[in-house]
Amino acid sequence: MTTSFELKRRVEELLNEEVGTIYGDAPHRVALVYPSPYRVGMSSLGYQSIYRVLNEREDVVCERSFLPDDPEEYRVSQTPLFTYESETPVGDCDVVAFSFSYEVEIVGLLTCLELAGLPLRQKDRGANWPLVVVGGPITFSNPLPVGPFADVMVMGEGEELVHLVLDWWKDTEDREAFLRDIAMVPGIYVPSIHGETLRAVAQARDEYLPAYSPIVTPNTELSSMHLVENARGCHRGCTFCVMRRTTNGGMRAVATERVLQTIPDHVERVGLVGAATSDHPEILDIMGAIVDGGRQVSLSSLRADRLDDDFVGILASGGARTLTVASDGTSQRMRDFARKGIKEKHLRRCAELVRDHKMRLLKLYMVFAYPGETMEDIEEMIEFLRELSKICKVALGLSPLVAKKNTPLDGSPFEDQKVIQERVKKVHRELGGLVDIRATSARWAWIEYELAQGGFDMADAAEEAYEKGGGYGAWKRAIKRHRSGPAPLAKVGHKLRQGAMLPEEMRTR
């Protein structure tokens, strides 16, 4: 049996490999919890950035905690979830703040609450429990399934509002009065008061930009990389995307010198992060300065229509061996439907650039199973990928459409899982030897969809699924038992496949 001592030594080993860890002491302690393991959480720019921002305060120390790789080890050894920096039990902190990115992480969030010894439901936590705050990318779309577990949610860009929450919380002696008062603030969502009526997302002032990571560690998915955002938001309008221009007023480009100033001397790899990093008007200057400084550079998102010889030349000289772009539609018809603005000629050019710059691989992300997609669209993709694979080595990432709230495709049905599997099988059959294919599980995409479209009913489903072990079968039964609305599946999907019920925006633009 693993002991508490061993669990803490493991954390110590991770800390020993970090550069930039913030240690401190202050009258108030915030546990910043990521509901996935360390490797994932430490790759999150938003998580790292909030850690830095909170530790700039003199009255607060913010310490990290993560979903353990094996929560059972904590249960069996009766080790409460603890913060990395001081090994303080998370349940003893004044505030437990979650950075929440992805719908299916809700089981991780519940597991962290359980391991911290906190009642899961907000209504079961009395005056003496820590305040549970939730923020992160999920708040741009649909945080309702998390609502019954949170005291307060910070909607959208949290850098400014977290200060307000902490200022008010540390001065209050009356939890109920605090919740009533903070519920009046734009951008703050208090589920116990607002119910299922979501609040608009907040936008942080420009002086809070750019977000950047204080800690560099080899033990993340983005190993030993300094993360910095060069642009926030996006001015484009892809219809499946939560970060489209309507969400937060379009792209805000960060001044080049401000991006570069954040890079510490010791860093050898820099990741430029953002919804639309390659759309920054001075992106070549930023990348060029990083590479000229002897560092590697990579970008979190590359638009195929922005890439040319200069762009890919800098990327290649900065160490990139893979060019990753999104097609996000199996055919031109589907890309147009998604308002992606990408044409075959852009993708073909990307393949040529991979070849010309002696890169190893073109990785293509593809959303499929949109309303109205047919086998003909899949066949068009297969033919095109055959052509691309003659130019360079190609990998394909296939993800079925998961319609999100706060997008024009909100409410679109999830395609029948059998149809999705048939399409994936066909792609494997036709392209198996030529292209490296990775497909998202249709089953888990369906769970993501139900959570993305659900309300507080999905909190009940999540709690039950969590109690039953969190496997697919447990989720399926829990969703069917608790879903309050009509099943948004097959019948509507059938009509949409015939193009009869396309959303208004799709028909008119």
Ligand code: SF4
């Ligand atoms: S998919 Fe990319 S380009 Fe399209 S709206 Fe989203 S962030 Fe912008």
